[in-house]
Amino acid sequence: MTIEILQTNKLLASCEAALAERYTVHRLHEAADPDALLADIAGRVRGIAGQRASRELIGKLPKLEIIANFGVGYDGIDTAAARERGIRVTNTPNVLNDAVAEITIGLMIALARRIPQADRFVREGRWLEGGYPLLTELNGKTVGILGLGRIGKEIAVRAQAMKMRVVYHGRRRQPDEPYVYYDALTDMARDCDWLVLIAPGGKGTEKIVSRQVLAALGPQGCLVNMARGTLVDEAALVELLANGGLGGAALDVFEKEPQVPEALFGLDNVVLSPHQGSATHQTRNKMGALVVANLDAHFAGEPLPSAVV
Incomplete structure (x- = not known):
């Protein structure tokens, strides 16, 4: 069966396309009823792709294994909650x-x-x-x-x-x-x-x-x-x-x-400036590719390219 992941916010089109090719992606940010979506998929979601993962969200996903953050800064991820559960967290450094x-x-x-x-x-x-x-x-x-x-x-x-x-x-x-x-x-x-x-x-x-x-x-x-x-x-x-x-x-x-x-x-x-530090086509495509690479590596049992937890 295809691995199911949760996307918590809009990502670059190339990143979203690559995720969709590999995984069953549930888009929380597009859900009409986010709570209903989470209740339905909670027991199947093994990964998160995005920039937000609160302690509350992490607590609702008992099978969660990895959070692949889009960006070098990961202050939108509750790393303490992830660490407590043994959940891996990655970011996208260097490419930006x-x-x-x-x-x-x-x-x-x-x-x-x-x-x-x-x-x-x-x-x-x-x-x-x-x-x-x-x-x-x-x-x-x-x-x-x-x-x-x-x-x-x-x-x-x-x-x-x-x-x-x-x-x-x-x-x-x-x-x-x-x-x-x-x-x-x-x-x-x-x-x-x-x-x-x-x-x-x-x-x-x-x-x-x-x-x-x-x-x-x-x-x-x-x-x-x-x-x-x-x-x-x-x-x-x-x-x-x-x-x-x-x-x-x-x-x-x-x-x-x-x-x-x-x-x-x-x-x-x-x-x-409207928070455009890394906002170029070249850099954002590389960031998206690194999100995908971290997820792929985790589910293949390989070392993570850019782990923070």
Whole structure:
């Protein structure tokens, strides 16, 4: 009999097609009555594909063996509940490193040179009235990276190509890395021109970028969030951007996305992006393929390509 799995949210078309070829897929996110669907299939579902799996959902699936998360961040999966049951959890690392690193540098340049604002300046005919103001550049500046993991390292390499000095903060110093390590995030923010966030979400990093950290970054400093909106005290961020306490921000993620604080819309020192860090055809296809590869490996009794539990 074909193995039955549960899909918890919409996935890339290529991923959904590959799953359908191999498995009987029940799409929870499309069910008119999700509870009725779960009651019907609970005893047959052996895998989950998607970005959400709560303790409650895991508890309703007695035969569940594996959760294949679509994305490198897996804060939507209750890994503690999975671990208690001996359920494997996988993610999709590495394949998105380049895409996220590229857009990080792109957003930094967009903020430093106010590229979205310059585009509007030309389109609205204001260039006819006078030149665009002088701004700043990345070279010679110091960028502090919060979270020097796989993606953080790719951002660091690209920042060096822009002639920036790289420093970092994380849970521990990495002896093999050439960059200066700070054991206190506030100290790093104080010494940086740019603060890039690329650490995991979850309770351990919630509001780690506090008002104190933002104030330390200061009126000349810029924040770039490519991680999760929950890492930042968003209310303090908005306030400091509005009153000049923080120089600028390039934001790809938000605390309650897709809801974005309206106060940000009118600020000229902000560049906003709709959580598109890995949103390219190349990367998303690779991510989908890795979801499928993890499921295939598990049910074949082979080592998992990217296990986290």
